[in-house]
Amino acid sequence: MSGGAVASLPEGLLDGGVWFRVEAAPNASTVRRTAERLAVELGLPERRVADLSIVAAELAGNLVKHADQGTLLVRAVRTPEQAGVELVAVDSGPGMADLAVSAGDGHSTAGTLGIGLGAIARQAAWCDVHSVPGKGTVLAAQVWASARPVVPWAAGVTRPLTGEPISGDAFAVRDAQGRRQVMMCDGLGHGGLAAAAAHEAVRAFQDAPPGPPASVLELLHRRLSRTRGAAVAIAELDPDAGLVRYAGLGNITGTVIPPVGPRRGMVSLPGIAGHQRRQIREYDYPITPDAIVLMHSDGVADRWTPDGYPGLFTHSPLVIAATVLRDAGVRRDDAGVLVARLP
Template sequence: MNGDVVLDHGIWFRGVESGSAASAVRRAAERLGAQLELGDRPVADLAIITAELTSNLVKHAQEGMVLLRPVRRGGRAGVELIAVDHGPGMADLTVSSRDGHSTTGTLGIGLGAIVRQASWFDGYSLPQRGTVLAVQVWSGPAPEPSWAGALTRPMTGEQVSGDGYAVRVVEGRQQVLVCDGLGHGPLAAAASEAAVGAFRDAPNGSPGAVVRHLHRMMSHTRGAALAVAELDPAGGLLRYAGLGNIAAMIVVEGARRRGLVSLPGIAGHQNPVVREYDYPFQVGATLVMHSDGVVDRWDLADYPGLVGRAPLVVAATLLRDAGIRRDDACVLVARAEP
C-alpha cells in the first residue's frame, strides 16, 4: 500500500509479519512526520517507536496490523500509530513496558523504549487474546487526551472505507457522528465524507436537528446510515438521533449495556422520520457506537480493565475482535468526564 501520502483517516498496514513489512511502516511514519513538520527530534523518536512496535509484531504477534495517521487538535498536528494483534498478549502491560522485562528471553527493552519516546501512550493486553498499543508523537507536549476515540477499517480488498466518524464541540456541546455510506468503495466513502463535512459545519443544535441538516446536505450522494449523539454528563443525559443500522450502546459500571434507538431510513434519500431520544448518562459512563461492519455481540465484561483505558484503545480492541472483514467497519467510543 502506498505510504507516500497519508490522509487523515490513515493507512492500515496489514500482515506486519516480516522485516520488509516493518520497514515499510517505519518509512511511511517518517515521511508523515516530515510532512507534518514535526522536527528532527520527534521524527527520530517516531522512527524508534515504529521500529519497536513493528518488531514486536514480527516476533510475537499473529495477524499483526498497524494504523498510521495524522492526529490534529487545537491547531496542532502529530502522528498516531495503533498496533493491533491476536498474539500471546501480556498479563500486565505496565510491568511489560518497563525496561529489562521480557517474556521471551530477549532484552525486553521494546515497550520501555516506546513509552519513553512517545508523547502519549496507552494500551491493553490479555493473555492469549492479543494486544492493542496506541502511540502519539507531537512536537512539544502532547495535548490532553481526547474524551472520544474512533477508527475505521476498509473491507478486505478495498483501499477506502465507506464508514466514517467525526467529533466536535460547539458552544459546549460534545457531539459525535458515526456514518456508513451505502455499499462499498469510493462512492460509499464519498457519502460518508459528505456527512462528516456537513457535521463539522452544521449549526449549533441538538442531535435531531443535526441529523436533519445532514439529510438535507447529502441529497447529492448515494446516502448513508448515520447517528449523532450528544454527551451532557453535567445534566446526566445523552441525546441521540439515528437513521439506519448504526448500533449504539451506553456502558455503565459492571459493563452493563443499554441499546439506543435508531429509526429506519437513509440520510440523503426519501423523507425519513428523525426522532431524538434522551438517555441517562452519568459521569463514568461510556458510549460505544459502530457500523454494521462490527457485530454487536461484544461484551466489555469479557475485557477486565478495558473500560478504564483511553477511548481510542477501547475502540481499537472492539474493532479487532468484532470487526467483519467482508465489510467496512467503524467503532467510536466516548466517555462522560467531569
C-alpha cells in the same frame, strides 16, 4: 530518515489512516518509513520525526516477534494548533499478564533485549496499552510536533473491507459551544463512492451550527443528497444532565455500556441520510460517569460486551474502540467503532 510528498503516501493516510499487516521484518520497515513520511508531510520537526521512527520501529518489531495476526494503523491527528502522527498496534495474542513488568527495560518474551515498551513510552508524547492473556494486546501511541494535547473524551477507528484501500465508514468529534457531540457514519456500499459520502457527512457535521442532534442530522440529510447516501447517527453527551441525546438514520448501532450490568441500546430510525427518511427523532438516555457510549457500523457485531476484558474501561476511548474493532469487526465489510465517555 526518508521524506516524501502527499502523492507518495498511501491513499487515506491523511484522513482515516492506513492499516498494515505486520508479519515479517519487511512489513515493519514499511510501517516505519510510512510514519516518517507522514510526519515530514505534516511538518513535524526533525527531532520528533526521529522519535516517531523509534516508536514505529518498536511497535512494528513487537508485532513481528510476539504477535498473532498483528496489524498497525498509521494516521494523522490534529488540533487547531498542531499536528501529529498516531500509531495503533493490534494483535490477537498471546497478550501480557503484567504490563508493568513487560514495560520494564530488560524484560522479554522472545529472547531479545526487551526495551521496546519502555522506549515507546519514553519517545511518544502519549501512549496507552491494554492486554489480556490469550486475547491479545492493543497499544496506541502519538507523537506530536510539540506538547501533547489533552487525551480526548472520544475517539474512533475505521477499517476498510478487505481488498479496498479506503473505508466507507467515518466518524467525527466536536465541541460546538459546549455541546459535546460525536457522529458515526456508514456510506452506502463500499469503495470510493461510499467514502465520498462519509467524508461529506464529516464535513457537514463539523460545519453545522450548534444545535441538538436531531437538527444536526437534518442538516446532514440535506447535505448528503448529492452523494449515494449513508447511515448516520449523532450522540450528544451532557455531563450536567447525566444524559446522552441521540438521533440516527439507518443501520448505525448506538449503545450505552456500563463496566458491569445491562447495556442500553439507543434507537436509530429506518432510512438513508441524503435520500430516504420518514422522520428524524431524538431520544434521551441516562449515562453514569463510569459508562461509555459505543457506536458502530454494521461491519461490527452488536453483541460485544466488556466481560472478559478486565480494566478496559479505565483506558482511553481509542484503545477501547480498537479492542472492539479487533474482536467484533468483520472482514467482509467496512467497519467502524466510536467510543465516547462523559468528559
